[in-house]
Amino acid sequence: MDETGLQLNNKPGYVIAKKGSKNVAALTSSEKGETVTVLSCSNAEGAFLPPCLIFKGKNKKQEFEDGMPPGSKLYMNAKSAYVNTDIFLDWLKTHFVPRKPQGPVVLFLDGHSCHCNSVEMLEYAEANDITLLCFPSHTTQFLQPLDRSFFKSLKSHYNSVCNTFVKTNPTKKINRLSFGKLFDDAWSKSATVENGKGGFKACGLYPFNPSAIPEYAFLTECAFSHSQEEHSTLDKRVLPNHSLSPLPSTSAEEKNITPGTLLEQITPVPSTSSADQVRKRAKQVAMELTSPDHIEKRRKKEEEKATKEVKKTVKAEKRANKENSIKLIKKVDLENAKKRSSLSRKLVEASSSEDSDTNISLSDHSSDDIDENDNAEYAGCGEPYTTTKKQDDWIQCVHCTEWFHEGYSKYINLCHGCGKVLSKTRN
Structure with a gap:
C-alpha cells in the first residue's frame, strides 16, 4: 500500500503549433488546485482494493462520493489532505481486514510516521495476522511496486480526463463534486492486472528476484x-x-x-x-513493524511522551493558578485601598465640621478615653522603622500623621487612639 496526491485542476501538456508562432494558447485552470490523497493497495496477483480518498475539511457531504469507483471510501482530515494515524487505523479495520484472505499476510509499506508509531495500530495488525514490513529509507523508488508501475499511469490518465473535461466544459471548473467521475475514469484505466503484477515483478518482490534492482541503486x-x-x-x-x-x-x-x-x-x-x-x-x-520488540519500543516512547505532556500540563496549570492568585491579590488590595481612602475622607470631613473642642489632637487625649493598652497600641512598638522586626506594614494615621503597625489598629487609615476618639465624637 502507498499514497499519492492528485490536484483538482488540469495540466495542459504539449500544444502542437506552427514553428515560430507568437501566440500558442492552452486551456487550463486559473487556480493551483486542491490536493486529494489517494490511498491504494494491490497484491502480487494484480488485484487492487477499492481506493480510499482524503479531502481536507471537517464536514463530509454524500455528494463528494458520487461517481467514485465501487467500494471506494472517503475520509475527511481537518488539518490537511494527508493520511494520519487515525485514518490509517480505520483503513486497516474497515477496508483492509474485511477483504483480507484467511491466514497471515505481509503488507509492504514505507516508513511514514502514521504507519509505524501507533501502538494500537501495530497490535491490531499483529492480532489479525498482518505482518507490516517497512521498506528501508530512501528506497521506495526501487522497492515500492505502486511507485514503479501504477502511480505514473494513474496520474497520466487523470490529467488526460481532466484536460478533456476542461475542453468540453469551458465554463466549469474541477471541484470536489466533479472529481469522483474523473477519478473513476482514470482508476479504471490504471488499476489493471498488468500494472499490479508488473510492480511486484519490477521490484523483485514476486517472483523473488534480487537482481531486479540495478547495481547503481546500491551505494555502500x-x-x-x-x-x-x-x-x-x-x-x-x-x-x-x-x-x-x-x-x-x-x-x-x-x-x-x-x-x-x-x-x-x-x-x-x-x-x-x-x-x-x-x-x-x-x-x-x-x-x-509488528515484531514484539518494535511494539514494546513504541509503547515505551508513547508512555514517555504522555508523561512529558502530563508534566507540561501540570506546570502550565500551576503557572496559571499563580498568575490568577497574583491578579486576585492585586484586585483585593486595590479595593481595600479605595475603601480606606473613601472612609478617611469621610472621617476628615466629619472631624473638620465638629466644634473645636471636639477636634482634639493626640496630645489632648484624656485618660478616660485612652487607657494604658490603647496608648501602647497607639504609640506602637517604640522601635524605629529601620530596626523593627515586625512583618506588618507601616501605616500613617491620616489624623495625627503618626506611624503605626497595621495590626495595631482596627480602624482604616487611623491609629487606634484617633479612631476611638473620633468614633466617640461622632456618636
Whole structure:
C-alpha cells in the first residue's frame, strides 16, 4: 500500500503549433488546485482494493462520493489532505481486514510516521495476522511496486480526463463534486492486472528476484573505497609524479585513455564520507513493524511522551493558578485601598465640621478615653522603622500623621487612639 496526491485542476501538456508562432494558447485552470490523497493497495496477483480518498475539511457531504469507483471510501482530515494515524487505523479495520484472505499476510509499506508509531495500530495488525514490513529509507523508488508501475499511469490518465473535461466544459471548473467521475475514469484505466503484477515483478518482490534492482541503486562504503583505489591506481599509471599532463607513451593501453578519464583524474569527485555517516544513522534495512520488540519500543516512547505532556500540563496549570492568585491579590488590595481612602475622607470631613473642642489632637487625649493598652497600641512598638522586626506594614494615621503597625489598629487609615476618639465624637 502507498499514497499519492492528485490536484483538482488540469495540466495542459504539449500544444502542437506552427514553428515560430507568437501566440500558442492552452486551456487550463486559473487556480493551483486542491490536493486529494489517494490511498491504494494491490497484491502480487494484480488485484487492487477499492481506493480510499482524503479531502481536507471537517464536514463530509454524500455528494463528494458520487461517481467514485465501487467500494471506494472517503475520509475527511481537518488539518490537511494527508493520511494520519487515525485514518490509517480505520483503513486497516474497515477496508483492509474485511477483504483480507484467511491466514497471515505481509503488507509492504514505507516508513511514514502514521504507519509505524501507533501502538494500537501495530497490535491490531499483529492480532489479525498482518505482518507490516517497512521498506528501508530512501528506497521506495526501487522497492515500492505502486511507485514503479501504477502511480505514473494513474496520474497520466487523470490529467488526460481532466484536460478533456476542461475542453468540453469551458465554463466549469474541477471541484470536489466533479472529481469522483474523473477519478473513476482514470482508476479504471490504471488499476489493471498488468500494472499490479508488473510492480511486484519490477521490484523483485514476486517472483523473488534480487537482481531486479540495478547495481547503481546500491551505494555502500565498500564501493566508495574500491572506486578510490581504482582512481589512485589509474593516477599512478596515467599521471606519474602527479603531473597535470600525461607523459608521452606509445603503449596501446595508454592510447585508449579518453579526455574524460584524464579530466576525472585531474579533478576527482569529492569525498562522500559525511554522506556515508548520514546513511549509517538512517534506517537502511527493512523492518518488521509488528515484531514484539518494535511494539514494546513504541509503547515505551508513547508512555514517555504522555508523561512529558502530563508534566507540561501540570506546570502550565500551576503557572496559571499563580498568575490568577497574583491578579486576585492585586484586585483585593486595590479595593481595600479605595475603601480606606473613601472612609478617611469621610472621617476628615466629619472631624473638620465638629466644634473645636471636639477636634482634639493626640496630645489632648484624656485618660478616660485612652487607657494604658490603647496608648501602647497607639504609640506602637517604640522601635524605629529601620530596626523593627515586625512583618506588618507601616501605616500613617491620616489624623495625627503618626506611624503605626497595621495590626495595631482596627480602624482604616487611623491609629487606634484617633479612631476611638473620633468614633466617640461622632456618636
